[in-house]
Amino acid sequence: MVEYDRSQSSEGASKTGPRICIVGIGGAGSNVVDRITLDRIVEATLICAHTDVRVLGHSMAPVKIQLGAELMKGIGAGGDPDLGREAALFSREQIRQSVENHDIIFISAGLGGGTGSGAAPVIAEIAKGTGALVLVVATMPFSFEGRRRLAQAEEALELLQKRADALVLFENNRMGELILPKDGIQKAFNQADQLIAQSLRAVSTITSTPGLVKLGLDDLTTALAATNGRCLFGFGEARGQNRGTEALKKALKSPLIDQGRLLHQTRTLLVHIAGGESLTLVEVEGVMKQLGRHVPDQTHILFGLGVDAKLGDAIAITLISSLGLSQLNAHATAAPPSEMLQPRAEAAPAPRREVPVKKAVAPPLMHAEPVAELLFKSEEITPPAHPPAVEAVESIQEPEPEPFIEEEEPTFLDEAEFAPAPPAPPEIAPTPATARIPVRTPVARELAEAARAKESTLASVVARSVTLQTEFAPPQDELISFDNPPPPAVTTIHATTIVARKPASDPQQTFSLGEEDRGRFKDTEPSIVQGEDLDVPTWMRLKKKLRR
Amino acid sequence: MAKSTIYAGLEIGTHKICVVVGEAKRDGAIKILGVGQAPSRGVRKGEIVDFEKVQTCVNDALVRAEDRSDVMIRNVFLGVTGAHIESLNNRGRHRLPDDQTEITEDDVEEAKEIARSVSIPQSNVFLHSVTRQYIVDGVEAVRQPIGREGRVLEADYHIIHGIRGRVQNAIRCVREIPLEVEDVVFNPVAAAQVVLTREAKMQGALMIDFGAGTCDYVLYEDGMITASGCVPLGGDHITNDVAMALQIPNGRAERLKVEEGSVLYDEVPEGEMLSIEDDTGLVLGEVERAFLNEVMNLRTKEILIQVRVRVEEHLGRLGAGIYLTGGVSLMKGVDAVAREVFGIKVTRAGSAPVSGITATFENPQYSAPIGLIRYAQILDSEKPFLSPLKRLGRRMQELLSSVTL
Numbered sequence: 001m002v003e004y005d006r007s008q009s010s011e012g013a014s015k016t017g018p019r020i021c022i023v024g025i026g027g028a029g030s031n032v033v034d035r036i037t038l039d040r041i042v043e044a045t046l047i048c049a050h051t052d053v054r055v056l057g058h059s060m061a062p063v064k065i066q067l068g069a070e071l072m073k074g075i076g077a078g079g080d081p082d083l084g085r086e087a088a089l090f091s092r093e094q095i096r097q098s099v100e101n102h103d104i105i106f107i108s109a110g111l112g113g114g115t116g117s118g119a120a121p122v123i124a125e126i127a128k129g130t131g132a133l134v135l136v137v138a139t140m141p142f143s144f145e146g147r148r149r150l151a152q153a154e155e156a157l158e159l160l161q162k163r164a165d166a167l168v169l170f171e172n173n174r175m176g177e178l179i180l181p182k183d184g185i186q187k188a189f190n191q192a193d194q195l196i197a198q199s200l201r202a203v204s205t206i207t208s209t210p211g212l213v214k215l216g217l218d219d220l221t222t223a224l225a226a227t228n229g230r231c232l233f234g235f236g237e238a239r240g241q242n243r244g245t246e247a248l249k250k251a252l253k254s255p256l257i258d259q260g261r262l263l264h265q266t267r268t269l270l271v272h273i274a275g276g277e278s279l280t281l282v283e284v285e286g287v288m289k290q291l292g293r294h295v296p297d298q299t300h301i302l303f304g305l306g307v308d309a310k311l312g313d314a315i316a317i318t319l320i321s322s323l324g325l326s327q328l329n330a331h332a333t334a335a336p337p338s339e340m341l342q343p344r345a346e347a348a349p350a351p352r353r354e355v356p357v358k359k360a361v362a363p364p365l366m367h368a369e370p371v372a373e374l375l376f377k378s379e380e381i382t383p384p385a386h387p388p389a390v391e392a393v394e395s396i397q398e399p400e401p402e403p404f405i406e407e408e409e410p411t412f413l414d415e416a417e418f419a420p421a422p423p424a425p426p427e428i429a430p431t432p433a434t435a436r437i438p439v440r441t442p443v444a445r446e447l448a449e450a451a452r453a454k455e456s457t458l459a460s461v462v463a464r465s466v467t468l469q470t471e472f473a474p475p476q477d478e479l480i481s482f483d484n485p486p487p488p489a490v491t492t493i494h495a496t497t498i499v500a501r502k503p504a505s506d507p508q509q510t511f512s513l514g515e516e517d518r519g520r521f522k523d524t525e526p527s528i529v530q531g532e533d534l535d536v537p538t539w540m541r542l543k544k545k546l547r548r
Numbered sequence: 549m550a551k552s553t554i555y556a557g558l559e560i561g562t563h564k565i566c567v568v569v570g571e572a573k574r575d576g577a578i579k580i581l582g583v584g585q586a587p588s589r590g591v592r593k594g595e596i597v598d599f600e601k602v603q604t605c606v607n608d609a610l611v612r613a614e615d616r617s618d619v620m621i622r623n624v625f626l627g628v629t630g631a632h633i634e635s636l637n638n639r640g641r642h643r644l645p646d647d648q649t650e651i652t653e654d655d656v657e658e659a660k661e662i663a664r665s666v667s668i669p670q671s672n673v674f675l676h677s678v679t680r681q682y683i684v685d686g687v688e689a690v691r692q693p694i695g696r697e698g699r700v701l702e703a704d705y706h707i708i709h710g711i712r713g714r715v716q717n718a719i720r721c722v723r724e725i726p727l728e729v730e731d732v733v734f735n736p737v738a739a740a741q742v743v744l745t746r747e748a749k750m751q752g753a754l755m756i757d758f759g760a761g762t763c764d765y766v767l768y769e770d771g772m773i774t775a776s777g778c779v780p781l782g783g784d785h786i787t788n789d790v791a792m793a794l795q796i797p798n799g800r801a802e803r804l805k806v807e808e809g810s811v812l813y814d815e816v817p818e819g820e821m822l823s824i825e826d827d828t829g830l831v832l833g834e835v836e837r838a839f840l841n842e843v844m845n846l847r848t849k850e851i852l853i854q855v856r857v858r859v860e861e862h863l864g865r866l867g868a869g870i871y872l873t874g875g876v877s878l879m880k881g882v883d884a885v886a887r888e889v890f891g892i893k894v895t896r897a898g899s900a901p902v903s904g905i906t907a908t909f910e911n912p913q914y915s916a917p918i919g920l921i922r923y924a925q926i927l928d929s930e931k932p933f934l935s936p937l938k939r940l941g942r943r944m945q946e947l948l949s950s951v952t953l
Contacts, residue, residue, distance in 0.1 A: 264667050282646070289643070293665065520784060520787075520788045520791075521592065521785075521788070524593055524595075525593075525631065525780075527593070527780045529854065534780075534781055534785075534850070534854070535785065535788075537785075537788065537789035537792050537793065537843075537847070538843075538846040538847045538850050539793055539842075539843050539847075540792070542846060
C-alpha cells in the first residue's frame with residue numbers, strides 16, 4: 001500500500017506558508033515583541049514601533065520604527081492618544097513599507113497609554129490597507145491606572161474593532177493572578193508578556209499551519225465574538241506519559257480562564273490540539289472528554305487538530321474563547337469599598353424637598369464647636385504658611401457647593417440667609433487630607449440621621465438654621481483674623497455636598513411594598529412567593545383576596 | 549474499652565439558643581451530658597440580625613451548658629438555617645479508562661469530583677455534599693463501588709449550599725464569643741439524624757423541623773437524602789398573626805398561642821370565649837376561641853403548603869410518612885393539619901432515645917441540637933484513622949494553643 005503523507009501534501013497547498021508580521025506598538029507592545037524575539041517561537045517579521053526613542057533603542061526587534069520622529073523628537077506620547085495618533089500618521093509611509101507583503105499582520109499594543117491607544121488604530125488601518133488579515137492583541141489597563149486611562153483604552157478599542165479582523169483582548173486585572181502575591185512586579189509583567197506572546201503564537205499556528213481538522217480565521221472570530229468581550233485564553237504543553245491530561249491541566253490553569261471556572265459561561269470555545277507524529281486518537285478523545293466537564297453542553301466547541309512535527313513528542317492544547325465584560329466582572333468578587341459607603345447610601349432618603357435643606361443646615365451647626373477648639377489651639381502653634389496649596393484647594397472645592405445652592409428653592413425665607421453659609425470659607429487655608437478623614441465620617445452619619453428624621457417639622461429646621469448662624473459666625477470672624485487653617489470647616493462642606501447631591505443622582509423610586517403590615521418582620525428580608533409577601537398575616541391576605 | 553468523645557452542638561434558633569453537650573461512645577451510643585438554653589434575641593427567621601444580642605444569649609446558654617455538663621466547651625458544631633440555603637442533586641459520570649475494568653478508589657474520587665463540580669452562584673458556599681449513591685453501569689443504589697467491575701461509574705450527590713456571607717456571619721458571631729466552630733451543619737440535616745430511624749429513611753420520610761423562625765425540611769428516599777431546604781416561615785409568623793388579629797402585644801400572643809391555641813377550629817363550639825389576661829392576671833378582654841384557632845390554622849396550613857410545594861415531586865414515595873419536629877410540632881392539632889395538607893401519615897417526633905437527661909431528647913425542640921451531636925459523631929467515624937503519632941501531634945498542638953490562650 002502506498003503511504004499517503006498528509007502533512008506533506010497539505011503543506012504543498014500553500015508552498016511557503018503565510019507570511020506573518022508582528023507589530024508591537026508602544027511600551028507594552030514592544031515588550032511582547034521582545035519576548036517573541038527572545039523565544040523565537042514564531043517565524044515572522046517582528047516590528048517594534050514606538051514614539052520613545054529610548055525604548056526603541058532597548059528593543060530587540062529586528063525592525064524598528066520611530067513614530068513621528070519630527071513631531072515627537074524621540075520623546076514618548078506622555079499618555080496622550082492624540083499625540084500618538086499624530087505621530088503614527090507622520091510615519092505612515094514607513095509603517096506601510098514595513099508591513100507590506102505579509103498575509104497576516106498581528107498588532108500588539110497596550111491600550112490606555114499614549115502610543116498604544118493612539119497609534120494602534122492608525123497602524124491597523126494601514127495594515128488593513130495592504131490587504132493582509134489584521135489581528136489585534138491588546139491589553140486593557142489595570143483598574144488602578146484610573147478611569148481616564150480606561151476611557152482612553154475603550155475609545156481606542158472601538159476604533160480597533162472597526163479595523164481589525166479579529167481582536168484578542170486581555171484584561172490586565174486578571175494578569176495579576178498569574179503570579180504569587182509575593183513575586184516581584186517584574187515577574188508579573190514578564191508573565192503577562194509571555195502569555196500574550198503565547199497567544200500570538202497560538203493564534204498564528206492555528207490559523208496558518210495545516211491541520212487534520214483545520215481551524216480558520218472564521219472560527220477564531222466566532223470564538224471571540226462576544227461584544228466588548230475579553231479573551232479567555234489558555235495554553236498548555238506537556239510531554240511524556242499522560243501528556244494529554246497534563247497539557248489540558250496547564251491550559252486550564254491559565255488565570256484568564258480561572259481554573260476552568262470561567263468556561264462555564266462561554267457560548268463558543270475554540271480548542272486546538274496539536275501534537276507530533278505520535279498523537280493518538282485516544283489521547284485527543286480523552287482530552288476532549290475531560291474538557292467537557294468544564295464546558296456546558298450547549299457550548300459550541302470549535303475543534304481543531306493539527307500535527308506538527310516540530311512538537312516532537314509533546315502535545316499542545318490551546319483554548320480560546322471570550323466572555324462579555326459584565327459576565328467576567330460578575331464572576332469576580334464584589335468590590336470591597338461598597339461596604340463602607342453603604343450605611344450612608346441607605347440613610348439617604350427618598351428625595352423630598354425639605355431633606356436637602358436640613359442637611360445643609362445640620363453639619364455646620366455641629367461643627368461650630370470643633371472649629372473654635374481648633375482655632376484655640378492654633379493660637380499657640382505658628383501657622384504653616386503655604387498659599388499655593390490654598391489656591392489649589394479653592395479651585396477644587398469651590399465649584400462643588402455651587403450646584404447645591406442652585407438646587408435649593410427659595411421657599412423658606414431664612415434659607416436665603418443661611419444658604420451661603422456652608423460654602424463660606426473658601427479663602428481659609430486647607431488641611432492635609434489625612435486630617436479630614438476622621439472628621440468626615442461622623443458628619444456624614446449625623447447628616448444621615450438628620451435626614452432620616454423626616455418627621456421633624458420645618459420649624460425645627462429654621463430653628464437649627466438660626467443656631468447655625470449664631471454659632472458659626474463668630475468662629476469665622478476669628479478665623480479670618482487669625483488667618484489660620486480650620487480643618488473641620490472645609491470638611492463640613494465636603495460632607496454636605498456629598499450627601500446633598502445624593503438624592504439628585506439617585507433616581508430610584510420607592511416601591512410600595514411597605515404598605516402592608518408585616519409586624520415583627522419589618523426589618524427582615526421579605527419572603528415573597530408568587531408576588532405575595534408571606535410575612536403579612538395570612539388572614540389579612542385572605543381577607544384582601546375575598547374582598548376582591 | 550470504648551473510648552468516648554465529647555461534642556458540643558450549638559443551635560442559634562429564632563426562639564431559643566441552645567447548647568447541647570453530648571458524649572459519643574465508640575459503640576455509637578450517645579449520652580447527653582448537659583443542655584444550656586437561653587431565650588434568643590436578635591434572630592429573625594433563623595438568621596442573625598443583631599450580633600451583640602445574639603452573642604450575649606449564646607454566652608448565657610454556653611455558661612449554663614458548661615455548668616450542667618461540667619465540661620469546658622471550646623469547639624462547637626454550629627447549626628445554621630435561613631432562607632438562603634438551597635439544595636440540589638447532581639450526578640457525576642466517570643467512564644473508566646479502556647484498559648481497566650475494576651473500579652478503584654481513584655475512579656470514585658474522580659466521579660465524586662465531577663459530581664461536586666456543579667456550578668453554584670459565585671456568592672454561595674457548599675455546606676454539605678452528601679453522597680447519595682453510586683451507579684455502576686446503570687445499576688443503581690450501589691453503596692460501595694470500589695472493587696466492582698464496570699465501565700461507567702456515576703456518583704449521585706446531594707449538595708446543600710448557602711450564601712457565603714450569611715453563613716460566615718453566623719460563624720463570625722460564634723468565633724467572637726470566643727468559640728471555635730468545628731463544622732457548620734444545616735439544621736434539618738442534623739435533626740434528621742436523630743428523628744428519623746434508619747428504617748424510616750429507607751421507607752422514605754419527610755422530616756419537617758417546624759421552628760419558630762423557619763420551617764426546615766429534609767426528605768429521604770430509599771435511605772438517601774433527596775431534598776432539603778428551608779421555608780422562612782415559622783411559629784413566629786403564627787404568633788405575629790395572632791398578635792395582629794387580636795391586637796395584643798407579641799409576648800402575650802405567644803403565650804396565648806402556646807397555652808390556649810390550637811389549629812383545629814371545626815370542633816370548637818361556636819361562641820366559646822377565651823379571656824385574655826395581662827401579666828397581673830387582669831382580664832383585658834375576650835376573644836372567641838374559634839377565631840383564634842382559625843387565624844392559627846390559616847397560617848399553619850400555609851406554611852405547610854409552602855413545604856409541600858417544594859417537595860411535591862417526591863411525595864408519592866414516602867412510606868414512613870411525615871415526621872414533625874421542632875417547637876411548633878407541640879402545637880395542638882398541627883399533625884391533623886399536616887395530614888390534611890400532605891395526605892399521608894404524620895408522626896410527631898422528638899429525638900430518638902439517647903441516654904442522659906430524658907426530658908431533653910423527648911422534647912422536639914431539641915431535635916436539631918441533639919442531632920448536631922449525632923452528626924458530629926457520624927462525621928468523626930467517617931474521618932480517616934489518624935496514626936498515634938499524628939494524634940499525639942494534634943494533642944500537643946491543642947495543649948500549646950491552650951497554654952497561649
